[in-house]
Amino acid sequence: MTPSERNFRLTRRGVLGLGGGLMLGALAGTEAYAAPRVHTRAEWSARPPRSATQVIAKPDHIVIHHTASSNVTDYSLAAAYRVSHWIQDLHMDRNGWIDAGQQLTISRGGYLLEGRSKSLSSINNRQNVLGAQTANHNSHTIGIEHEGIYVTASVPTALFEKSVLTCAWLCQQYGLDPHAAIVGHRDYNATQCPGDVFYARLPELRDRVATALNA
Template sequence: MTAPENFQRLGLSRRTLLGATAGGVLLGGVAAATVPTAAHAAPAPRCYTRAEWSARPPKSATQVIAKPDHIVIHHTASPNVTDYSLAAAYKVQHWIQDLHMDTNGWIDIGNQLTISRGGYLMEGRSKSLSAINNRQNVLGAQTLNNNSHTIGIEHEGIYTSENPTTALFDMSVLTCAWLCTQYGLDPHVAIVGHRDYNSTQCPGDVFYSRLPELRDRVAAVL
């Protein structure tokens, strides 16, 4: 599904996603949140479930926890492929899960959500989608020492010197708007980069420099 199809299906236009609202980032603890009203609630984008991408079962039970106060933006640091198909999205999700379980030794894929370069949103750690729909979270392994109060979105690719694809960035806007609606979060406070918590280049200099744009566009949707 292309980005324009995503917008049409959700009743949104590119103009709707544009905004210019200044804001900063507050880390640690529970931030003051602006709860979206029903009239301004962002709908859930299409999310491909673990069953659909044929995830491996977790090694042990997934822990359901309270709602997060921050949304952490990651990149996978994998090649910037030009295959934008759903099949390619499933392939990268399997690669992430194998890396996290077999190399890192985690119980499952570490992040709760993944967005492919083709703009496909996929469920990550077991029970993530049901937890989000119930305004809860699952304990991930995506932000060291801060997993108990954050939810992480992996973005396929490496963005140290290149821009994310339009489809990926647009889906990130829709996904963050949905999460802010579910959790009653202010995007100008809640959306942060992985490097804001840990010593890492993630999500890449280019993507990190666009986080103010991401926050503004999410705020425009809300």
């Protein structure tokens, strides 16, 4: 990780296959849900990292972010791929990092995408990769970018539902208690991220994830 990644000098923003066949129960009602589909770096044609990605031990916290980008109304998979390219270009070309800083990204249309190189394989092996998404806390956290800005705007249903599934999958993979493990970026750093509206829904997110894991 470069010094700029460690220091997180620039303001953030302005800015997985199936998880082992895991079945997550009843996010609403009694229907069971499979672990979320993750669109890989190969699928969205990510640039290669500038240097080797460091695989580390499993995280103890899941950090919720927003990208603070426009709240687009194009909810397509193509739009999800575009936002992944935008994030990676911002982090590599402007911030000078080796790759996208976050491990996972969820688009406003509810698509889940792999971020930093080797993130998906590491999660499936109950490990993590050293990211650059939460200053001074990258060694023990995994970060999920949520496309959009949620200071005053509502969180799209598709995005929030995929966040529930994704956090439940991560909590199962890493043996985490969602009520203790799921935090907002602002809990660690001086930032508005993930926005007042999204941050106010973190208790709901934790409860929904706990319900999924207990079903």
